[in-house]
Amino acid sequence: MNNFQYKNPTKILFGKDQIENLSTEIPENAKVLMLFGGGSIKKNGVYEQVSKALAKFEVIEFGGIPANPEYEVLMEALDIIKAENITFLLAVGGGSVIDGTKFLAAAALYEGNEPWDILVKNIRTFKGMPFGTVLTLPATGSEMNSGAVITRAETKEKFAMGGPGLFPVFSILDPQVIKSIPQRQIANGLADSFTHVLEQYMTYPANAPLQDRFAESILQTIIEVAPAILKDASDYNAASNFMWSCTMALNGLIQQGVPSDWAVHAMGHELTALFGIDHARTLAIIAESHYTYNLESKKDKLAQYAERVWNVTEGTTEEKAIAGIKNTTEFFHSLGIKTTLSEYTEDYKGTAQIISKRFEERGWKGLGEHGKLTPADVEKIVEMSY
Template identity: 65%
Template structure:
């Protein structure tokens, strides 16, 4: 196992009828801006419960955060924060809203030029507004980490940042609020969480058996409970297990002391930026090709994954590894998630070269756990996904 530091200060409040505790989490006399997306919280009772709990606070609202949160929208919120003298943010919704709020919290306090530089030039976040989260959609794990991904519509770029100043102070996790989600969003949540685990687990043996089994237990739970939640989002127990699995998939714990990949995410972000494909579905497009292309370097962990998660015990190491990739594709298909780029767009020709060129221009010389995947390798992986 490698050396590591683990820090996670987020207070989690999980379950039904918990929003009555919200006011106790926010310091008195704060001017609160509630940030949310398309308005589902107005229908499922979450909005009303928050307003009731915060009746002694000044609460303003901004709605309209997109599923892939846009820099341009976030900057409108920053303008509102400065005009209205907001000093506390509350993200209500899924990972996109929470991601946007993290960036907004940093951008509102940024004084070194264009806040886009936080993402494009990795400029350090020196200050951020305090914020909390109310999670109504399981998927990204953003409710318990300090990272965010933002899309700039003007340039078709999707980039990420992390800062120790952008952890939520608290996160309410509400499985019952997810009861009315469209099945497509539930499927996306299952795949997103699954791939978050895989990016930290599917590398090479690092003599970290506890971390491996943490990761495998999350994968097994997603395989068992994800289809139940997909079939019936109102199944509270299944949705609870899915939501907690998604949180645990990316709160930093399973990545402690082990090599990590993240190439699938880096490539997938480009597909979202270019075509607007749901984030989780870009991961399902790229992952099978990525694992097949890198079979030689990943075969030991792929075979272990195949045996422990999928019950594959027959065959050589390579055969188990290949079977594990196939079983993963079948799992995604069982959730009605397609795994080829041509399933989503007819304009896929030239995509691989475009992504490769963009990575070269950014100076991304090596991706993956070995930092050995070149833009040329990326081009081949994307071509395999057509």
């Protein structure tokens, strides 16, 4: 196991009716900017609950943050933060709203001239404006980590950002909100969280059996709960385990002391930026090709995954590894998620070359746990996903 330092300061309030405790978590006399997405919170009762809990605060609202938080939209919110002397941000939504709020938390205290530099120059944020979250859509784990991904529509680019100053002060997780989520988004959440675990697990053995079993238990729970939550989103037990699995998949715990990959995300982000495909579905598009292309370096962990998660007991290490890849693709299919790029767009030809060129122009030295995947490798992997 590798050396590590781990600190996660986010307070979690989990369970039924936790939104009513919101007022005790925000500092007194705070001036709050409440951020949300397309307005679904006004249909499912969350807006009413949050508004009631915030009654004693001065609150300004900013809605309309899109599914992939868009830089130009967020800059409008940043203007409000500065003009109104906002002191606390509250994200009410899923990962996109929370990610957008993280960007605003960083940009509000950023001393440079152009906030876009935070993204393109990968500037880490060590102190951001304090913020909390009310999670309405489990998927990204953004409610308990310090990372975010932001899109810029005009350039069709998508960049990650983060830093220790971007942990939420608190996050409220009430599984009851899941009953109002469309099935497509629930499927996305299952696929997204599943892939988050794979990115931190599917590398090479690092003598970290506890970390491996943490990761495997999350994968097993997601597989187990998927049919139940897709069948009945009002099943509170299924909703609870789904929501907490999504959070645990990316709150930093399973990443400590072990190598991680994140190449699937790097390529997937480009597909979202280019075609607007749902984030989780881009991960499903890339996953099989990535693990197949890197079979030799990943086969020991893939075989372990096949044995422990999918109960594959027969075959050589390589055969088990291949079975693990196939089972992963079949799991995505069981969620109703297609796994090839050509199933999402007719304009897929040349995509691999575009993405490869982008990585080369950005000076990326190498992706994956070994840092050895070149733009040329990326081109081959994306082509395999057609």
